[in-house]
Amino acid sequence: xxxxxxxxxxxxxxxxxxxxxxxxxxxxxxxxxxxxxxxxxxxxxxxxxxxxxxxxxxxxxxxxxxxxxxxxxxxxxxxxxxxxxxxxxxxxxxxxxxxxxxxxxxxxxxxxxxxxxxxxxxxxxxxxxxxxxxxxxxxxxxxxxxxxxxxxxxxxx
Amino acid sequence: xxxxxxxxxxxxxxxxxxxxxxxxxxxxxxxxxxxxxxxxxxxxxxxxxxxxxxxxxxxxxxxxxxxxxxxxxxxxxxxxxxxxxxxxxxxxxxxxxxxxxxxxxxxxxxxxxxxxxxxxxxxxxxxxxxxxxxxxxxxxxxxxxxxxxxxxxxxxxxxxxxxxxxxxxxxxxxxxxxxxxxxxxxxxxxxxxxxxxxxxxxxxxxxxxxxxxxxxxxxxxxxxxxxxxxxxxxxxxxxxxxxxxxxxxxxxxxxxxxxxxxxxxxxxxxxxxxxxxxxxxxxxxxxxxxxxxxxxxxxxxxxxxxxxxxxxxxxxxxxxxxxxxxxxxxxxxxxxxxxxxxxxxxxxxxxxxxxxxxxxxxxxxxxxxxxxxxxxxxxxxxxxxxxxxxxxxxxxxxxxxxxxxxxxxxxxxxxxxxxxxxxxxxxxxxxxxxxxxxxxxxxxxxxxxxxxxxxxxxxxxxxxxxxxxxxxxxxxxxxxxxxxxxxxxxxxxxxxxxxxxxxxxxxxxxxxxxxxxxxxxxxxxxxxxxxxxxxxxxxxxxxxxxxxxxxxxxxxxxxxxxxxxxxxxxxxxxxxxxxxxxxxxxxxxxxxxxxxxxxxxxxxxxxxxxxxxxxxxxxxxxxxxxxxxxxxxxxxxxxxxxxxxxxxxxxxxxxxxxxxxxxxxxxxxxx
Numbered sequence: 128x129x130x131x132x133x134x135x136x137x138x139x140x141x142x143x144x145x146x147x148x149x150x151x152x153x154x155x156x157x158x159x160x161x162x163x164x165x166x167x168x169x170x171x172x173x174x175x176x177x178x179x180x181x182x183x184x185x186x187x188x189x190x191x192x193x194x195x196x197x198x199x200x201x202x203x204x205x206x207x208x209x210x211x212x213x214x215x216x217x218x219x220x221x222x223x224x225x226x227x228x229x230x231x232x233x234x235x236x237x238x239x240x241x242x243x244x245x246x247x248x249x250x251x252x253x254x255x256x257x258x259x260x261x262x263x264x265x266x267x268x269x270x271x272x273x274x275x276x277x278x279x280x281x282x283x284x
Numbered sequence: 285x286x287x288x289x290x291x292x293x294x295x296x297x298x299x300x301x302x303x304x305x306x307x308x309x310x311x312x313x314x315x316x317x318x319x320x321x322x323x324x325x326x327x328x329x330x331x332x333x334x335x336x337x338x339x340x341x342x343x344x345x346x347x348x349x350x351x352x353x354x355x356x357x358x359x360x361x362x363x364x365x366x367x368x369x370x371x372x373x374x375x376x377x378x379x380x381x382x383x384x385x386x387x388x389x390x391x392x393x394x395x396x397x398x399x400x401x402x403x404x405x406x407x408x409x410x411x412x413x414x415x416x417x418x419x420x421x422x423x424x425x426x427x428x429x430x431x432x433x434x435x436x437x438x439x440x441x442x443x444x445x446x447x448x449x450x451x452x453x454x455x456x457x458x459x460x461x462x463x464x465x466x467x468x469x470x471x472x473x474x475x476x477x478x479x480x481x482x483x484x485x486x487x488x489x490x491x492x493x494x495x496x497x498x499x500x501x502x503x504x505x506x507x508x509x510x511x512x513x514x515x516x517x518x519x520x521x522x523x524x525x526x527x528x529x530x531x532x533x534x535x536x537x538x539x540x541x542x543x544x545x546x547x548x549x550x551x552x553x554x555x556x557x558x559x560x561x562x563x564x565x566x567x568x569x570x571x572x573x574x575x576x577x578x579x580x581x582x583x584x585x586x587x588x589x590x591x592x593x594x595x596x597x598x599x600x601x602x603x604x605x606x607x608x609x610x611x612x613x614x615x616x617x618x619x620x621x622x623x624x625x626x627x628x629x630x631x632x633x634x635x636x637x638x639x640x641x642x643x644x645x646x647x648x649x650x651x652x653x654x655x656x657x658x659x660x661x662x663x664x665x666x667x668x669x670x671x672x673x674x675x676x677x678x679x680x681x682x683x684x685x686x687x688x689x690x691x692x693x694x695x696x697x698x699x700x701x702x703x704x705x706x707x708x709x710x711x712x713x714x715x716x717x718x719x720x721x722x723x724x725x726x727x728x729x730x731x732x733x734x735x736x737x738x739x740x741x742x743x744x745x746x747x748x749x750x751x752x753x754x755x756x757x758x759x760x761x762x763x764x765x766x767x768x769x770x771x772x773x774x775x776x777x778x779x780x781x782x783x784x785x786x787x788x789x790x791x792x793x794x795x796x797x798x799x800x801x802x803x804x805x806x807x808x809x810x811x812x813x814x815x816x817x818x819x820x821x822x823x824x825x826x827x828x829x830x831x832x833x834x835x836x837x838x839x840x841x842x843x844x845x846x847x848x849x850x851x852x853x854x855x856x857x858x859x860x861x862x863x864x865x866x867x868x869x870x871x872x873x874x875x876x877x878x879x880x881x882x883x884x885x886x887x888x889x890x891x892x893x894x895x896x897x898x899x900x901x902x903x904x905x906x907x908x909x910x911x912x913x914x915x916x917x918x919x920x921x922x923x924x925x926x927x928x929x930x931x932x933x934x935x936x937x938x939x940x941x942x943x944x945x946x947x948x949x950x951x952x953x954x955x
Contacts, residue, residue: 282305
């Protein structure tokens with residue numbers, strides 16, 4: 128098997144947080160997020176793309192993660208998670224406030240989640256997000272604005 | 285807003301705080317160290333797993349930038365593997381040399397030619413070789429004994445056929461897009477002078493739309509559609525240059541081949557307000573004509589056909605045999621688990637009189653359920669829940685087994701149907717299209733219907749699935765999500781299970797006195813020879829109760845500025861039509877009612893009086909669906925159609941129907 132031009136362990140350590148959190152936001156639980164993260168990195172190995180730099184690498188993985196999560200249907204994801212052992216990491220109890228916010232984020236529609244995660248956590252600009260998610264910058268701005276309203280309502284309620 | 289008493293500054297603070305809280309929430313997700321290591325180990329383990337030899341070779345060559353055989357195997361079948369040369373406008377970021385690929389392609393091409401001539405014999409041989417083995421039956425819930433040698437022998441005998449489909453043994457690499465579609469050659473305008481008749485088989489399939497929706501939802505758009513024909517032709521030229529440019533960003537993805545876009549299946553996905561049948565006709569017909577939105581010189585004729593909802597109750601019962609693909613390639617969330625959910629929809633609607641069997645197939649086939657009563661929902665559900673995916677796929681042996689079970693539990697006067705669920709990757713044995721065709725053709729006479737449900741992506745064999753359904757008197761659906769499963773199994777259950785009319789054919793006779801040319805939209809692979817219209821031995825479409833299908837023509841009137849070319853006839857005149865009749869055309873349907881009452885025909889004429897300045901929402905919606913299909917395929921007949929004109933059409937109509945609303949979303953996403 129042809130070795131990729133990069134060290135997979137290094138890439139993994141560099142980007143696992145991004146991929147995992149994005150998958151978690153989309154799929155809503157740790158078990159599915161783990162599965163999805165593995166799949167994304169497995170795809171990375173299989174495709175072995177050539178990256179210009181770490182940003183390019185990250186963008187590829189984000190896009191790949193979004194595509195992958197689009198493929199994982201909610202019903203399927205649910206039935207699958209039921210079979211997995213329950214010793215998987217869920218957020219700790221101390222982070223109750225974080226949990227409340229997280230629930231609000233998880234309740235957002237998928238495209239909103241992507242935007243919120245990429246903007247609020249990863250710090251991408253709207254036009255960068257537009258590129259990664261195949262949408263217009265104005266759509267991204269609208270989604271961010273809508274998401275903000277939804278989140279505010281949810282958290283103030 | 286009303287309860288917000290914050291000042292502007294406070295509001296600003298809230299915003300920052302909100303951002304911070306969201307950030308912290310994401311931070312809290314993890315992954316923690318244990319999870320990080322656990323995932324890493326699994327990723328590395330997957331890397332270490334050796335791929336099957338051929339897969340590995342193919343994979344390795346793809347990575348090395350060395351040859352990957354392009355799908356030059358057949359002009360009719362082609363394969364969207366991950367290495368499609370994307371349009372040149374993209375920056376060449378990695379280069380793939382092609383000379384060796386051309387050699388491989390040549391070998392595959394020769395293999396195909398040989399296969400075509402051998403297919404007929406080979407498939408017959410296959411059936412013979414495996415028939416005795418399949419005959420042994422055992423008790424209920426028992427697994428069937430099946431001689432693997434017979435299957436293996438059959439597979440050997442079929443080696444030539446295998447080369448054309450590129451199906452590799454073992455599990456496919458999930459990430460490689462090896463979906464297969466049958467290429468479509470879009471016919472243009474036809475002169476009524478030489479060909480006043482247009483004949484086709486009705487088709488109520490919807491798979492193309494659901495599949496296209498899946499591709500678009502995955503992020504593919506109009507830029508990802510490629511022309512398989514152009515690709516095959518362009519191949520020689522690029523081989524000479526010795527390299528072809530592939531953008532790594534897109535290399536991971538296959539794209540949308542034009543063959544995946546079948547306009548008639550897109551039209552048929554939606555419900556229209558069509559007239560119900562009158563008298564003893566089985567079909568209600570609705571005709572709407574208006575100025576063609578994309579061509580100022582033609583009229584758009586949209587003919588809608590609808591059957592009545594099921595009248596008689598199903599006291600005779602339904603004998604359903606589910607043939608479920610549990611090969612390794614089905615082990616993805618959008619395949620087997622979705623299929624299991626889909627079946628749950630169905631089991632809720634079964635009754636005492638129903639008999640349910642389940643055959644699974646992968647490397648070997650197994651009878652999981654043998655004629656269980658429909659009232660035993662728990663037994664059925666348990667059997668379905670226990671399914672798991674693993675192994676290679678021998679669709680043929682499974683199919684034979686399913687037919688045997690269907691014959692065993694045959695309900696006279698009831699519904700007898702096999703429902704095959706697969707991603708279509710039949711990679712062992714009789715898996716060439718024509719061999720499957722022959723097999724299903726032979727079985728059709730037994731009165732057992734065959735429907736096909738397509739699942740999944742990445743390795744989806746649209747060509748095989750459609751072939752099987754078309755030849756098995758069946759319908760074909762693509763299940764891309766839970767909602768679609770509910771649609772096919774819930775809402776449209778009786779339409780999809782109960783036959784109402786078989787061999788439904790349409791023949792349109794144009795009156796050359798008023799119409800000088802026409803173009804059938806879609807139905808490219810459903811056209812029939814004019815002479816076969818009244819040949820009841822010729823298979824055509826099967827339509828159930830509460831089904832609708834739509835047939836559209838672009839019609840060139842005699843006074844149109846558009847010139848429809850026709851050859852000069854040396855020996856006499858072509859059709860000149862009847863100027864005394866005001867008819868533009870007469871459409872005749874012929875079908876066999878499923879109750880066995882013999883072939884029936886009904887017909888109607890279309891003339892000037894059917895035209896309207898505003899032919900209504902249904903007509904405009906159909907026009908927008910056609911425009912979308914044409915724009916996506918970059919059809920040479922798309923005229924003035926663009927994403928903007930589609931959007932304008934859609935804006936002009938009521939989109940309160942959820943499916944139509946979703947179509948608008950899809951169009952915008954694809955643009």
